[in-house]
Amino acid sequence: MSDEAGEYLPDDVDAVRTALTEWYLDDHRSFPWRETTDPYAILVSEVMSQQTQLPRVVEAWTAFLERWPTVDDLAAADRADVVAFWSDHSLGYNNRATYLHESARQVTEELDGFPETPEELQQLHGVGPYTANAVASFAFNSGEAVVDTNVTRVLYRAFDVPDDDAAFEAVANNLMPDGESRVWNNAIMELGAVACGTRPRCDEAGCPWRERCDAYAVGDFTAPDVPTQPSFEGSRRQFRGRVVRLLGQHDEMELDTLGHRIRVDYTPDGEHGREWLRGILSDLADDGLVRIEERDDRTVARLR
Ligand code: SF4
Numbered sequence: 001m002s003d004e005a006g007e008y009l010p011d012d013v014d015a016v017r018t019a020l021t022e023w024y025l026d027d028h029r030s031f032p033w034r035e036t037t038d039p040y041a042i043l044v045s046e047v048m049s050q051q052t053q054l055p056r057v058v059e060a061w062t063a064f065l066e067r068w069p070t071v072d073d074l075a076a077a078d079r080a081d082v083v084a085f086w087s088d089h090s091l092g093y094n095n096r097a098t099y100l101h102e103s104a105r106q107v108t109e110e111l112d113g114f115p116e117t118p119e120e121l122q123q124l125h126g127v128g129p130y131t132a133n134a135v136a137s138f139a140f141n142s143g144e145a146v147v148d149t150n151v152t153r154v155l156y157r158a159f160d161v162p163d164d165d166a167a168f169e170a171v172a173n174n175l176m177p178d179g180e181s182r183v184w185n186n187a188i189m190e191l192g193a194v195a196c197g198t199r200p201r202c203d204e205a206g207c208p209w210r211e212r213c214d215a216y217a218v219g220d221f222t223a224p225d226v227p228t229q230p231s232f233e234g235s236r237r238q239f240r241g242r243v244v245r246l247l248g249q250h251d252e253m254e255l256d257t258l259g260h261r262i263r264v265d266y267t268p269d270g271e272h273g274r275e276w277l278r279g280i281l282s283d284l285a286d287d288g289l290v291r292i293e294e295r296d297d298r299t300v301a302r303l304r
Contacts, residue, residue, distance in 0.1 A: 005174035008159045008167070010212050017177050017184075019208035024187030029194065032058060034186065039114040039139035040071040040104070043124075046131045047100050051092030060089040071114070074104035099126025116140045137181035145172035146185040150192025153223040157196060157215035163224045198223075199230045203240065203287060210244055210289065211303065217245035239263065240280055244289060244303070252293075252302035255281075274299075 010016055028034075031054065033045035044064055048057045064085065068074040074082070079101050086097035102125040107114055115121045117140075121132035130148065137143030145151075152168045155161040161171050176184045195205035200221050202210055210216050215223075219238025221230050242262040247253060259266035259277045268274050281301050284290035293300045 005170040008155075008161045008171050009174060010159070012212075013175065016209065016212060017175065020187050020191060021177075021180075021183055023206065023208040024183065024190050028186070028190050029054075033061065033138070037139050037182075039116075039135055040074070040107075041065060042139045043103065043127070043131070043135050044100065046134050047096050047126075048091055050096065050131075052090070056090075060091055063089070071104045071107050074101060075108040077101065077104075096126065103127065114139075117142055118144060134185070137185045141179065141182040143181035143185060145169075145176040145181070146189060147172045148189070148192075149225050150189050150196070153198075153225060154188060154192045154196045156223045157200070157221060158209050158213045160214045198226045202237065203283070206287060210241070211248055213241075216241040218242075236280065240284060243280060243284060243301075247290065247301060247303045250302075252300050255299040255301065258301060 031045070033042055036042065041061075045057065045061050048061055048064075052060070067085065068077055068082075079098065082101045083094050083097045086092075086094050091097070106124055111123070115123060116136065118129065118132045118136045121127055121135050122129065124132075127135075130146075133143045133146060135143075137146070147165075147168050151172055152161075152163075155168055155171050155175075156163065159171065161167050172188075175188075191207065191209075195201055195207040200215075201207075202213070202216055207213070207216075215221050216237075219241055222228065239262055243258065246258060246261055253261075255274055255277060256266075256268055259268070259273065262277075263272055265272055266277075278292075278299070281290055281292050285292055288304060291302050291304050293302070
């Protein structure tokens with residue numbers, strides 16, 4: 001692991017990796033191109049999604065592959081038909097249709113099959129580093145870690161990585177398990193899209209990194225692309241973060257001790273007292289993060 005990455009990654013990096021992969025495999029948005037390893041189909045999805053919202057891409061992608069099911073079919077198509085399809089489906093700049101058609105021609109006429117590595121894929125017309133890496137990852141499981149806005153937002157918040165391209169790249173690559181770019185890149189991009197978006201949904205989306213996330217612990221959800229604190233349900237989230245962070249530092253904590261540690265105005269019978277704290281603990285227990293035990297007349301909480 002590089003020194004730069006090691007500085008930011010948690011000690012239990014394997015557990016962090018497993019937690020994210022399991023979270024992703026357990027449930028994720030279903031897109032048809034996630035069900036295939038055909039590089040042609042994946043390239044079409046990547047080019048289409050550069051300028052178009054994913055739900056709309058599904059319809060266009062399906063129609064495109066019905067019309068030109070293989071790279072050979074696309075190579076043999078009339079360029080004007082491909083461009084017309086592109087504008088009929090409002091897929092953005094028509095030159096992307098031209099590039100795609102030209103790439104299909106390269107694969108069938110010039111290259112020895114579909115290129116498999118990020119470097120080789122960049123030989124294709126109009127295919128830049130990002131698209132090449134995505135196709136290498138999702139079709140051939142041979143990519144590097146994706147570092148896009150979603151990923152940098154996650155790394156910045158979860159591990160306090162500074163807003164610096166080299167640091168993001170080092171951490172992203174060291175975090176990705178060797179040889180698992182397909183599932184890993186899907187998983188971390190999914191996390192950035194559905195849980196760690198500009199308005200984070202840490203609890204609602206069951207983010208698997210809540211126990212380790214710096215932003216969750218301190219309640220500061222700014223990020224390079226989120227310069228001011230995003231609005232959401234308010235401070236309750238912040239206190240949930242503090243509870244999880246504190247319980248991570250102690251084997252267990254008694255209700256009032258915990259309350260006094262997480263807010264200065266905690267008064268057992270007051271507005272922000274036991275009842276309020278029990279509500280927070282009970283939400284965390286429902287999310288599988290915390291265990292609450294009643295012992296004689298004491299309530300004790302610990303991480304699961
Ligand atoms: S806990 Fe929230 S802020 Fe932290 S990584 Fe998860 S979704 Fe992002």
